[in-house]
Amino acid sequence: MQNTAAAGTVDRAAASLAELVRFRTVSSRTEADVETAEFEGFLSALPRLYPAVHAALVLERVNGDALLYRWPGSSPDAASRPAVLMAHYDVVPAGDPEQWTRPPFSGHNDGTHLWGRGTLDDKGQLVAILEAAEALLGAGFVPAHDLYFSFGNNEETAGGSAAAAADLLAGRGVRPWLVLDEGGAVAGGAFPGVRRPAAVVGVAEKGILDVELLTRGTGGHASTPPRMGATARLARAIVRIERGPFPQLLPAVTAEMLRRIGPHTPGPLRAVLAHVPLLRVPLTWLLGRLGAETNAMTRTTVAITMLEGSAGANVLATTARANANIRIAIGDTVAGTLERLRRIIRDSKVELRVLEANEPSPVSSYSGPQWQLLERCIALTYPEAVITPYIMMGGTDARRFTGICDAVYRFAPFFMDVDARASLHAVDEKIALETLGRGVSFYETLIRKL
Ligand SMILES: [Zn+2]
Numbered sequence: 353m354q355n356t357a358a359a360g361t362v363d364r365a366a367a368s369l370a371e372l373v374r375f376r377t378v379s380s381r382t383e384a385d386v387e388t389a390e391f392e393g394f395l396s397a398l399p400r401l402y403p404a405v406h407a408a409l410v411l412e413r414v415n416g417d418a419l420l421y422r423w424p425g426s427s428p429d430a431a432s433r434p435a436v437l438m439a440h441y442d443v444v445p446a447g448d449p450e451q452w453t454r455p456p457f458s459g460h461n462d463g464t465h466l467w468g469r470g471t472l473d474d475k476g477q478l479v480a481i482l483e484a485a486e487a488l489l490g491a492g493f494v495p496a497h498d499l500y501f502s503f504g505n506n507e508e509t510a511g512g513s514a515a516a517a518a519d520l521l522a523g524r525g526v527r528p529w530l531v532l533d534e535g536g537a538v539a540g541g542a543f544p545g546v547r548r549p550a551a552v553v554g555v556a557e558k559g560i561l562d563v564e565l566l567t568r569g570t571g572g573h574a575s576t577p578p579r580m581g582a583t584a585r586l587a588r589a590i591v592r593i594e595r596g597p598f599p600q601l602l603p604a605v606t607a608e609m610l611r612r613i614g615p616h617t618p619g620p621l622r623a624v625l626a627h628v629p630l631l632r633v634p635l636t637w638l639l640g641r642l643g644a645e646t647n648a649m650t651r652t653t654v655a656i657t658m659l660e661g662s663a664g665a666n667v668l669a670t671t672a673r674a675n676a677n678i679r680i681a682i683g684d685t686v687a688g689t690l691e692r693l694r695r696i697i698r699d700s701k702v703e704l705r706v707l708e709a710n711e712p713s714p715v716s717s718y719s720g721p722q723w724q725l726l727e728r729c730i731a732l733t734y735p736e737a738v739i740t741p742y743i744m745m746g747g748t749d750a751r752r753f754t755g756i757c758d759a760v761y762r763f764a765p766f767f768m769d770v771d772a773r774a775s776l777h778a779v780d781e782k783i784a785l786e787t788l789g790r791g792v793s794f795y796e797t798l799i800r801k802l
Contacts, residue, residue, distance in 0.1 A: 361487065362789035366466050368401045369479045369788065370459030372441070373468035379442035379509045391417050391505060394441060402482045404489035409501075414520060417505035418513035423485065425497040434498040434526055435802045436757070437795070438514075438533035438749060439478035440507035443470040444777050451779045464785060471783040473776050474534045476791065477764045478503055484795035497802055500528070507749045514749035518756055528757040530722045530802070533750035535762020536742060538734050538787075540769035545618040551730045551737040553723075554744040554762030555605055557751055558652075559680030559712035561689055564673055565589055566703040571670035574662075582672040583661045589697045590656050590674060596696040598652035598689075602636040603682045605715060605743050606649050610635065612740040648745050652681045652689055675707070682712045682743055713751050713760070715743075722759035725801060733765060733794040765794035 375394040380386050395417065399406040410422040424430060446456035446469045454460040454467040461467075470476070481501055502517045521528070535554035542550050567589070569582030580588075614625025624635070639646040647653070654676050661672040680689050686709045694704065717723055718741035727739050750760050767787040775781040 361483065361792055362785050365479055365483045365788050365792055366461055366785050368483065369466055369471065369476060369783070370461055370468075371397060371401065372475050372479065373459035373466070373470050374457055376457050377442050377470070377505070378445050379506045379511065381509050391442075395419070398482070402486050405482055405485050408489055409485075414502075415505075415511075415513040415516035418517060419501070419503040419505075420517050420520065421501040421503075423495055423499040423501075425499065426494045427496040430496065430498050431526070432497070433529045433802075434500060435530040436500040436502050436521075436528045436532070436753065437481050437798075438502045438504070438531065438753075439481060440474045440504035440534070440749060441470070441478055442505050442508050443473070443475070444508050447779060453780050454782075456779075456781075461785075465782040466785060466788065467780070467782040469781055471781055472764075472766065472768065472772060473781070474507070474764070476766060476783045476788060477534055480765065480788065480791035481795050483792045484799055487792070488796060488799060493800070495799060495802060497529075498526075499799065499802060500526075502749075504749045510747065514752040518752045522756045526756070528753065529759065530725070531750060531753045531757045531760040532726070532798075533748050533753075533760070533762050534764045535744050535748050535750065537764050537773075538730075538737050538767040539773065540767065542770075543613050543617065545621065546613060546616045546738070548616055549734065549737045549767060550613060551734055551739045551763070552609075552742045553718075553726060553730075553739065554748070554750075555718050555723075555741040556682050556715040557713045557744040557747055557762065558682065559684070559686060559689075560708065560710045560747050561676075561678040561680055561686055562707040562709075563676045563678065563690070563693065564705040564707055565676060565697075566671060566673045566705060567701060568671050568703075569669055572668050574666040574668055577668060582669040585699065585701060586659075586661070586672040586674060589699060589702045592696055592698070593654050593656065593676065593693070598654070598681070598684075598692065600636050600640050600650045601681060601683055602639070602650060603715075603743060605682070605718070605741050606639075608718060609740045609742050612738060616738055645745075648679065649743065650681075652684050653679050654693075679745060680712050682715060684712065686711055710747070710751065713754050714758070716759050716761060720759065722761070725798070726761060726763070729794055729798045729801065730763075730765070732797050733790050734767070765791045 376390045414420050456469045459468050504513045536552035538549045538551045540549045567582040567585040639650045656674050657677050658675040662669040
């Protein structure tokens with residue numbers, strides 16, 4: 353039977369989310385830009401909105417403004433099988449408010465949708481978790497095993513709070529049986545021709561590597577340019593990177609995704625996808641050419657950002673630099689990626705400096721008991737969805753927990769159509785009230801089964 357939230361649940365969740373969206377909790381790498389009062393306001397609203405949660409759970413602040421709740425389990429082995437439900441309440445900037453149909457921090461409820469920055473990413477998820485807990489506490493429920501909620505305050509700027517929370521748990525000997533964070537969703541229109549929504553659950557995320565490319569020149573006046581000055585050398589390196597993509601591979605997770613989606617695709621594609629193992633090579637080739645998104649599924653990608661060179665119209669650059677933002681495919685490593693980058697550039701005068709390096713995450717099982725539990729809960733909440741593992745292209749806070757947990761998953765229990773996904777980090781972000789209700793149901797179901 354399908355779980356649908358009662359109207360009262362949806363109204364309550366929507367009212368709480370509307371209030372929480374109004375706090376402009378925009379995170380920034382520049383500390384002076386963070387509106388501290390907005391974060392404090394957000395945090396002080398929670399005990400009022402969720403009194404039962406704040407009476408029954410142990411709450412501590414982590415790394416300043418991140419939150420870690422512990423809901424003590426009742427069984428004698430309560431600490432032996434803990435789970436962590438994650439979300440973050442910081443948001444990206446709203447951009448030009450004039451571009452929004454409804455003001456970005458209004459929390460406007462139009463009867464079908466709740467509008468505003470953070471409704472989908474990721475205050476909606478935080479609210480769904482807390483609403484579920486509040487309702488379960490109201491019904492006298494006590495979990496069998498310890499349950500943690502870890503809510504980040506700087507996910508969007510890849511800040512240190514999630515790592516601090518994971519360290520804190522590690523120091524107490526907590527080894528979560530399951531970690532669930534944002535990432536995938538119940539996606540409509542994600543696969544061409546597939547009419548059923550796809551519940552895509554992230555089992556891994558690509559690595560992120562930022563490398564500065566630096567070239568040097570003699571400088572001087574632009575009237576007497578040398579051959580292969582700093583800017584020309586940098587440009588040649590960039591063109592070589594553009595022309596020399598990393599090799600393609602089809603990770604086992606992506607093959608599994610195609611196998612699961614296959615039966616739901618129309619006509620000839622279905623026949624092709626029924627033979628994924630046999631057709632690995634041509635399929636990989638095809639994915640590489642279908643578009644930027646499917647291409648990124650099959651290889652390590654490099655984007656050149658932050659170009660910089662000469663400071664004046666008639667001034668030769670003494671240095672030129674660019675950032676290579678690299679997303680490392682599962683199966684590759686930071687060291688291997690750097691080595692290949694050097695080979696692609698093949699110019700010892702281009703200096704490479706690693707600014708930040710994160711290895712790709714380990715791959716969580718998509719057949720073990722934790723996966724099966726998630727599948728059951730998703731199927732109860734979204735019976736129409738095809739459920740599949742996938743590899744996330746972006747990074748999440750969840751990566752910080754892979755050191756203390758083997759079963760880390762990335763999934764928000766919300767339906768997102770193409771428009772909804774396009775609104776993430778863009779204008780007109782909004783959540784359908786119906787899916788907010790289903791999100792609460794999902795967490796109620798999951799918490800009861802943990
Ligand atoms: Zn997010």
